[in-house]
Amino acid sequence: MDSTQTRRTALQGAAQEAQRIADPVVGAGEPMFDLIELMFFAYRDFVGDADHLLENFGLGRAHHRVLHFVNRRPGLTIAELLEILKITKQSLNRVLKDLLDQDYVESRPGVNDRRQRQLFPTAQGKTLALDVARLQSRRFARVFAHLRDGARADAIDFLLAMVDAGERDKVAALVGARPVLAAPGPRR
Amino acid sequence: MDSTQTRRTALQGAAQEAQRIADPVVGAGEPMFDLIELMFFAYRDFVGDADHLLENFGLGRAHHRVLHFVNRRPGLTIAELLEILKITKQSLNRVLKDLLDQDYVESRPGVNDRRQRQLFPTAQGKTLALDVARLQSRRFARVFAHLRDGARADAIDFLLAMVDAGERDKVAALVGARPVLAAPGPRR
DNA sequence: GAAATATGTCAACGATGCTGCCATAAGGGC
DNA sequence: GCCCTTATGGCAGCATCGTTGACATATTTC
Numbered sequence: 001m002d003s004t005q006t007r008r009t010a011l012q013g014a015a016q017e018a019q020r021i022a023d024p025v026v027g028a029g030e031p032m033f034d035l036i037e038l039m040f041f042a043y044r045d046f047v048g049d050a051d052h053l054l055e056n057f058g059l060g061r062a063h064h065r066v067l068h069f070v071n072r073r074p075g076l077t078i079a080e081l082l083e084i085l086k087i088t089k090q091s092l093n094r095v096l097k098d099l100l101d102q103d104y105v106e107s108r109p110g111v112n113d114r115r116q117r118q119l120f121p122t123a124q125g126k127t128l129a130l131d132v133a134r135l136q137s138r139r140f141a142r143v144f145a146h147l148r149d150g151a152r153a154d155a156i157d158f159l160l161a162m163v164d165a166g167e168r169d170k171v172a173a174l175v176g177a178r179p180v181l182a183a184p185g186p187r188r
Numbered sequence: 189m190d191s192t193q194t195r196r197t198a199l200q201g202a203a204q205e206a207q208r209i210a211d212p213v214v215g216a217g218e219p220m221f222d223l224i225e226l227m228f229f230a231y232r233d234f235v236g237d238a239d240h241l242l243e244n245f246g247l248g249r250a251h252h253r254v255l256h257f258v259n260r261r262p263g264l265t266i267a268e269l270l271e272i273l274k275i276t277k278q279s280l281n282r283v284l285k286d287l288l289d290q291d292y293v294e295s296r297p298g299v300n301d302r303r304q305r306q307l308f309p310t311a312q313g314k315t316l317a318l319d320v321a322r323l324q325s326r327r328f329a330r331v332f333a334h335l336r337d338g339a340r341a342d343a344i345d346f347l348l349a350m351v352d353a354g355e356r357d358k359v360a361a362l363v364g365a366r367p368v369l370a371a372p373g374p375r376r
Numbered sequence: 377g378a379a380a381t382a383t384g385t386c387a388a389c390g391a392t393g394c395t396g397c398c399a400t401a402a403g404g405g406c
Numbered sequence: 407g408c409c410c411t412t413a414t415g416g417c418a419g420c421a422t423c424g425t426t427g428a429c430a431t432a433t434t435t436c
Contacts, residue, residue: 031321032328033260034363035340038347040253041359043231044274045352062392065228072221078414086232091393093415115402115413133219140220143349151346152223154335158343159226161331164233171229175222250423266383279424281384303382303433 049135057128062095063104064132070105071121071129073174077110078117084174104128237323245316250283251292252320258293259309259317261362265298266305272362292316 050064059067069084070076078096082089096119099105104125110116121129144152163171238252247255257272258264270277284307287293292313298304309317332340351359 029322029325029329031318032325032340033321034344035328035347036256036321036324037260037363038344038351038359039231039234041355041363042347042350043227045355046227046350048352060391068224072225079412087392088394089414090395090416094392097415109402110413113403113413117414130219133221133224134217136224137217137220139350140223141217143346146349147342147345151342152220154339154342155346156222156226157335158331158339158346159223159230161334162230162234162327163226164236167229167233171226175225175229248422267381275423276425277383278385278426282423285384298382301382301434303431305383 046136046139049139050132053132053135054128059098059104060095062091063099066092066095067099067104067121067125067129068132070099070119071126074120075118077119081119099125234324234327237327238320241320241323242316247286247292248283250279251287254280254283255287255292255309255313255317256320258287258307259314262308263306265307269307287313 047061051061054060054064065085066081069081073080078089078092082092085092096105100107103122106120106122107117108120110118140152144155160168160172160175235249239249242248242252253273254269257269261268266277266280270280273280284293288295291310293307294310295305295307298306328340332343348356348360348363
């Protein structure tokens, strides 16, 4: 169970200290060039899946992000979307307008607050969003088919830990991942 | 153990069937929304480190990538850089020109083939590239300090596996990671 | 010497960020 | 009802970084 590993905060210091001492290089240890570069290559190919599929529809990466989150959280407001994407409303509006015009997304006045706009995917919006998600999921499926059993849970922990600390709880809640992070798991 | 872990054999079970009925368009299992979204958030914050540091120097993300790889592989040619970055020479030239003008990178005629240009970081180029790499490495260090012992090697395996199959060997060679991936030996 | 190769460059365009500013509509406090 | 705040929309302009296409130059190779 993921909660088997819900306790401890002390190892942090030791590991970091060991890492620092192990490397003669100034500052804070030998740069992790391998991980730095792998983040670049892995992300590039990962988003490539979505890019390639969506270009058939004349939609770009920005459209995809909006469609994805609207599909994932139907009823999302503009403000919530801006908070998730961390872009300006002008940037959002440009792509959102396309999605509305082309009937991938529809907007209705907020239920509680009619100043707000709640966003919903249309039938074709859902289909497209799911098509992309499945394509991306196939990449993950191929990946984990080659890795050991806990690899998927480990990847989730790793990626969540990579998120800025101040954002981590929000992200964890959004993606539905249990915030294992604050209290890591199976120690040595 | 982790019930969140996808079991390939069980994936075709009840959960997916429920999904299929609820939604007519199902391809290959439940989309891994968590991982899809975590890739986005993790990469966003990861590159944010570099972006924020480099904006003090008037350099953008594209400049950073070039500087990074030139620093990592001194003597790189234009063609090799294009192959790594997968952009056009016009895009490269724009940022490379800035780096040359501002003395972060220098170029010399190729040793064997004088048509080529070999690129080298200057002293200040090395310093800047290393500063960024260390900043990014600190994020990784914080991450792994919270995760179990093998987490770093696992992350490397995961990210490398995320790379397109056709690119994986090249990437593995570039980052110096052993291509564990091609031969899925460490199964279990 | 001709062809292929490695690179540089000009011009235009496209996607996606940004800032600044102003407009509109609805909610809330008085 | 008046007024301030909030949620959103829209216009104008700009920056970064990617693209294609066409052409120039130097060098290697055949």
